[in-house]
Amino acid sequence: MNLELTLSSLVLKAVNELYGITAEPNQVQIQKTKKEFAGDLTIVVFPFVKAARLSPEHTGQQLGEYLQKNNVLITDFNVIKGFLNVTINKSYWITILQQIHTNTTFGIIEAEKNAPLMMVEYSSPNTNKPLHLGHIRNNLLGHSIAEIQKANGWKVVKTNIVNDRGIHICKSMLAWKLFGNGETPETSGMKGDHLVGKYYVTFDQKYKAQVNDLIKKGISEEDAKKSASLMVQAQQMLLAWEQGDNEVRQLWETMNSWVYSGFDQTYRQMGVSFDKIYYESQTYLEGKHEVERGLNLGIFYSREDGSVWANLTSDGLDEKLLLRADGTSVYMTQDIGTAKLRYNDYPINKMVYVVGNEQNYHFQVLANLLDKLGFEWGKSLVHFSYGMVELPEGKMKSREGTVVDADDLMQEMIETARETSQELGKLDECTASEINQISSMVGMGALKYFILKVDPRKNMTFNPKESIDFNGNTGPFIQYTHARIKSVLRKANDQHIDFSTLNINVEISEKEGYLIQLLTEFPAVIRQAGEEFSPALIANYIYDLVKEYNQFYHDFSILKEENQDVRQFRLVLSDSIASVIKTGMNLLGIEVPERM
């Protein structure tokens, strides 16, 4: 039984015996004692002062005396205003540390055989352009959430829905066909996804020129956009694609294969992966079937032009298009199909979509439509809605060329890490491949931590002109602390110091006791991060821990400590902290080096 629960029930007993009231467990508020006061845990006494008919100070005093008398772990207490601060026996903390140190999966709950299954969809790229900073946030969140849920005992299937078809794909295909002169990744030396992206931009430029010409000829902007020949051709291409036209399909497969090899490279660098990938081209027909079924059931209706709609106004939503007049499908259509196929493929208990908050409405509608179509899990889907990454001047706009490319950014981070190591002379004794490995870890660590430490629900700002920091509240700071601990442990090992056992009665400082207390919070942090879908909670926790540890490291010596028991204790403490750093950072998808 953990300390807080023990204390909590003891407080309930105390108020019952002292004041004759039966308090609810949630009235007992126990929190960590603020640093400026003596004590480990604080009980808020305000909820009981009425029943006690005493001043808050008096009530606190009485409760404190009762607690100390009835719990051997409490060695001392003090009351400030209405706050009762209790001090816990140091040997208790040492016992706890011993347990943590010997527990190789501290904080982690491994999935049991019959554990529930969570499917996490993330990434979901379009195959018409390379990944950018927005995708990075999505991928890092998706990967981290999957890891966190695994650590909370779920079975997790990571999935990706690739938007490999649709009008936008046809645009880059058409532009390549018209203006590409047969260019390939090989002939151009470009990464496949970047090459295809180039033609998507080409389409946009040429199309805009056509529209402007038409407007100059006196055609309205609206009509010009519809009748520009590039748009008409793209729509014809989409239709040809849906009808299985050989030539179009071949071009499509070729260009998509270029994109996939580019994406693979990006995903590898990012350190993310998937257990099962769905392709829109393989799910949209299922979606169409479902829409037609809904139409037959009278859930949906068709308009005169043949388009199919859902009327959701009675649910507070709008009317939603599900099939265009020409019979081609839209985003929503395929999402319905994909959902159905997934539930056929896996015994899903919880479906999580990691998708930006700009699509909040889309998922409201999706849940509603699935529900209407009779899927009982429709309403229970989770849209893990995260905020946008913005530049100081606002949203990234591909048309204005302000998009931060994922590959470029990752490369820059790794280069910066390499240069920094070199300037500081940190890796002078390492081989070239070690230097590569560590630079990659540190550069990616800086990027990942920068993104994951902020509350996922909130929009965040990224300033490309100021490179991501390596000092302070950053990934490298945490990695560095880990490396320093590992260095000490290596030296202990060289000196054949065995620290497998602890003397429970060793004298420890406040700081050391506090570090153990922090360690004990780790499992609860993982639980909460899972419940709230927030990697940021883990990031912030690890930062607090590391900051405290660095103060300890500065103020106390470990290997030079003469008292053997104390030295053992500090080694065990450091080792345990290194483990928690590593586990926590791994939950964020960040690796930690042995040296840096």
Added chain:
RNA sequence: GGUCCCGUAGCUCAGCUGGAUAGAGCAACGCCCUUCUAAGGCGUGGGUCAUGGGUUCGAAUCCCGUCGGGAUCACCA
């Protein structure tokens, strides 16, 4: 216009299921390497928690209004 989200130090962010004097990092300034990795530690300055009300013993946190910013309501995805 309807719906939803956000506003905390110069900048980037914590804190938000109500609790003590609102915390970090960056930036600025000043200290600390003959001592286990200075990517570190210590210190100084910096706040009307957008704003006005309300609930409460107690509000950055909960409720209502106002102002400011954003998202969305597409035969885009």
